[in-house]
Amino acid sequence: MTKNFFNDRTKKLWHLWDCRPCNKNPESDHIETREKILIAAFEEIYEHGYQAASLSNILKNTEATKGALYHHFKNKKELGYAVLDEVVCESYMDSWIRPLENIDDPITVIKELLTDYAEMATQDDIRRGCPLHNLAQEMSPIDDDFRERISKAYTDWQKAIENAFEQGKKAGNVNPSIDSKSLALFFVATLEGCMGMAKTTQSITTLTCCGEALLERVESLRPKFISSET
Amino acid sequence: MTKNFFNDRTKKLWHLWDCRPCNKNPESDHIETREKILIAAFEEIYEHGYQAASLSNILKNTEATKGALYHHFKNKKELGYAVLDEVVCESYMDSWIRPLENIDDPITVIKELLTDYAEMATQDDIRRGCPLHNLAQEMSPIDDDFRERISKAYTDWQKAIENAFEQGKKAGNVNPSIDSKSLALFFVATLEGCMGMAKTTQSITTLTCCGEALLERVESLRPKFISSET
DNA sequence: CTTGACATACATACCGGTTGGTATGCAAAC
DNA sequence: GTTTGCATACCAACCGGTATGTATGTCAAG
Numbered sequence: 001m002t003k004n005f006f007n008d009r010t011k012k013l014w015h016l017w018d019c020r021p022c023n024k025n026p027e028s029d030h031i032e033t034r035e036k037i038l039i040a041a042f043e044e045i046y047e048h049g050y051q052a053a054s055l056s057n058i059l060k061n062t063e064a065t066k067g068a069l070y071h072h073f074k075n076k077k078e079l080g081y082a083v084l085d086e087v088v089c090e091s092y093m094d095s096w097i098r099p100l101e102n103i104d105d106p107i108t109v110i111k112e113l114l115t116d117y118a119e120m121a122t123q124d125d126i127r128r129g130c131p132l133h134n135l136a137q138e139m140s141p142i143d144d145d146f147r148e149r150i151s152k153a154y155t156d157w158q159k160a161i162e163n164a165f166e167q168g169k170k171a172g173n174v175n176p177s178i179d180s181k182s183l184a185l186f187f188v189a190t191l192e193g194c195m196g197m198a199k200t201t202q203s204i205t206t207l208t209c210c211g212e213a214l215l216e217r218v219e220s221l222r223p224k225f226i227s228s229e230t
Numbered sequence: 231m232t233k234n235f236f237n238d239r240t241k242k243l244w245h246l247w248d249c250r251p252c253n254k255n256p257e258s259d260h261i262e263t264r265e266k267i268l269i270a271a272f273e274e275i276y277e278h279g280y281q282a283a284s285l286s287n288i289l290k291n292t293e294a295t296k297g298a299l300y301h302h303f304k305n306k307k308e309l310g311y312a313v314l315d316e317v318v319c320e321s322y323m324d325s326w327i328r329p330l331e332n333i334d335d336p337i338t339v340i341k342e343l344l345t346d347y348a349e350m351a352t353q354d355d356i357r358r359g360c361p362l363h364n365l366a367q368e369m370s371p372i373d374d375d376f377r378e379r380i381s382k383a384y385t386d387w388q389k390a391i392e393n394a395f396e397q398g399k400k401a402g403n404v405n406p407s408i409d410s411k412s413l414a415l416f417f418v419a420t421l422e423g424c425m426g427m428a429k430t431t432q433s434i435t436t437l438t439c440c441g442e443a444l445l446e447r448v449e450s451l452r453p454k455f456i457s458s459e460t
Numbered sequence: 461c462t463t464g465a466c467a468t469a470c471a472t473a474c475c476g477g478t479t480g481g482t483a484t485g486c487a488a489a490c
Numbered sequence: 491g492t493t494t495g496c497a498t499a500c501c502a503a504c505c506g507g508t509a510t511g512t513a514t515g516t517c518a519a520g
Contacts, residue, residue: 054505064470067471071470138368186424186444190424196422200370206415300480
């Protein structure tokens, strides 16, 4: 039951990314209250951004009180960090880092991840965009602690893609002459740009149009020789 | 003198984009007060975002008072719209729309615009990113009036690139088989993504790395036949 | 088996500061 | 004498944060 709670959590809030496994003691009420606040905080920040997120609103959407919030989190910034680390980054681990570990055909896998996303994206997902990107654009220029955490998350993401490209080269599924590191960075930047544009127009057409152009680019990274397998 | 004021304005605030020509009556003090508030408002919004922008801060950075502000602007939203329309969008007109009008070799021109930007960008420009993108990401999900204005700005930008591609096709400088409209959209999305990523890492290296990948992509849009001119 | 000491996990009430916004005053221009 | 272009003073609402109270443990000493 508590397991289901954790499973439902991200599914409900941000259903595109699978939920991280629950690695905390599910018996304790302590955790549940903290989790409830964390969920509501993620929702509020995802909707309004960190600076405009209201602690009162967060508490209104839980049955918790200000005493509970300040018992579990030192202040608003620590709450923001917890949302970033425990909700946003963990989701990225599950959706983009772990699926790229120990695979031989990264181009196919990346294309699957992209098309899966495009198919599952609801209007509301498109409207609110990518949580990591939102925080990055809002907080990077004005808070170095936020910026460093976000920057590390992006670096991890890029590293995962870069490693996948390198492993793909060894398996003969990726053009060995490409610069894995640069293209991993460019891929992440482009993907965020596409999702940001779709967020602005609030149209799935924008997302698919940009997505197809990105797919085409990814496909072009395959080896140049004609594949022996038809 | 007043002409210089307008020239200095955007040069100082957002020096990467040339300033729009002054099309208002420079004699009137009325305009000067309004302009001063508009400048300070742009600065404040550019630095902290629209929602976190403080009217008190804006007034502190001018010699104007709250009475002056509310004399010229109905409320905070109207001030935000004025900043968007009169400062941000006008700058984009000068830096990206007008340079693409009536040209035969769009790929060369676009590459010049990109490299010019990368060379002129200061650390502070990179830190604060693209003003249009910032507003787009912050306001699109929560305010439809903002969203429609920003969406139109992006559409105008894309149209300018699309038209330039089409004219380039006629002149034989662009591969006639490309989808001008889709690629214009993809180009804008990618460019914003690259600038957003550089903003997060706060490193020029990121900007140049992404920029080179983008340049490469743009270059690939030239006609496939070997050019007769060496 | 009970009792006192201490810790955990909140709940309630309150605080000073800041927010966007307004009502009024008033000198200069027309 | 009316309108324009501000300046000053003031406002209720909300902000993040804190001080204090309290119910429910935990645990070792007697």
